Amino acid sequence: MTDVARLQGEFAEVIASDHRHGGQRTIEQRAADLADEALNLQNSGSATQRVRSNLYAAAAAFRSSAMWAAIDGRRYNHAITHMREAQALAEMSGDQEIKFRIWSHAGTMYRHMGRSADALAANDVARNLHVTRRDPLFASLGLARQGAIYGAAHDPTGARRSFDQAQDAMDRAAPGAQRPMWLLAFYDRAELDSLALSAYLALGDHPSAEYHAHRSLSGLRPYMVRSRAITTARLAHAQLAQGDADAATATAMKVPADAATQHARVSRMLMEFGAALRATAPGNSTVQTWTEHAATWRTTA
Missing domain, CATH: 1.25.40 (Serine Threonine Protein Phosphatase 5, Tetratricopeptide repeat)
Structure with missing residues (x-):
């Protein structure tokens, strides 16, 4: 878990770089390298199932950041490659929160690519995860991104309804609840x-x-x-x-x-x-x- 804690510190630095600069190839590459580092730790000695799950979750988190940097830089072919790797890692980790991040990013990626149907489908995967029923803040983010997708699809009724629901969910979210750093950093x-x-x-x-x-x-x-x-x-x-x-x-x-x-x-x-x-x-x-x-x-x- 010492390695996991160190990787979580590295993840915080990647998130901070993204908020300052966004979309840079250097951020994408750094996140991808750290994902590989997390996976390499799986092969060094024995580890408990808890540690292995956390390492897979860390690798998935880094891949999702590489994916986001590629989306933000309009390098969509790279983003799709990172997405597929992130999705596989998230499944092995069993981490609902990182699954949400990856599928929610996928919805945003397809929105920027002009593929509204795919954007809604990907965002629905995120919105249907159990974490959105457990924590209204996750539900709010899913609904807000759905509103943005409806806007891109030229559906004003769907957009307004989604934003109203997103605000309602945000109002119901418990302040101070334990949430992942990547969510608290921006939403x-x-x-x-x-x-x-x-x-x-x-x-x-x-x-x-x-x-x-x-x-x-x-x-x-x-x-x-x-x-x-x-x-x-x-x-x-x-x-x-x-x-x-x-x-x-x-x-x-x-x-x-x-x-x-x-x-x-x-x-x-x-x-x-x-x-x-x-x-x-x-x-x-x-x-x-x-x-x-x-x-x-x-x-x-």
């Missing part, structure tokens, strides 16, 4: 608002998207650097879609240069923002302002 009201922002942006309900963006930004914890960049970029899109080019450009310019140039999802959103700005406000001086600002990112990247 809260701000993350629920972030998922709602994603859904309403996809649905074209830009006032609702902006509302949830502001709520999310006000509640994000300081270390959630990657999440703040994504939410800020989405807020800029919501403002631009409502015709406020000046406010939207000012918002987009708040995204840090490293996120704008090194995070695949943020980079893509800002490229799309620039294209939309040029298309909707061609005579506006903000186009030149944005062009000059984006040029500074390229020179500092």
Whole structure:
């Protein structure tokens, strides 16, 4: 169990790196290497069933982090490979919480790939695990991610219902209950608002998207650097879609240069923002302002 405790410390560092940077190949590789290290410990000497289960759970957790880094970096072929390995390891561990994480990540991956039916199916696997009946916070996360999937699938009724249910489940979750570190590190009201922002942006309900963006930004914890960049970029899109080019450009310019140039999802959103700005406000001086600002990112990247 000393090795297990050490690996859990390494896992906490991987989670922290993800929240700061997100999507980087170095995070993906580090998590994959640690998964292999956990598996290698299975072959060194004798161990109790409890230790073996914990080592499989650790390996699954690291593989799920490698999977998430690949999803966040839009390297979907890598993510699918990590997912399959993580799913097998999670089955051997018997750990319901890590199974939830893997299948919930799978739903998010398929959502980003534009495969809404697969996204709902994967997310349903997570939502049907016993852990969601034992702890409403897990149920809330499953419902919030379901709402985001419904948004991507252009189902406003399903999205609104899911977010209402997610909030209700969050309200019922016992504060201070023992939960895995990866869940406590990110899932809260701000993350629920972030998922709602994603859904309403996809649905074209830009006032609702902006509302949830502001709520999310006000509640994000300081270390959630990657999440703040994504939410800020989405807020800029919501403002631009409502015709406020000046406010939207000012918002987009708040995204840090490293996120704008090194995070695949943020980079893509800002490229799309620039294209939309040029298309909707061609005579506006903000186009030149944005062009000059984006040029500074390229020179500092």
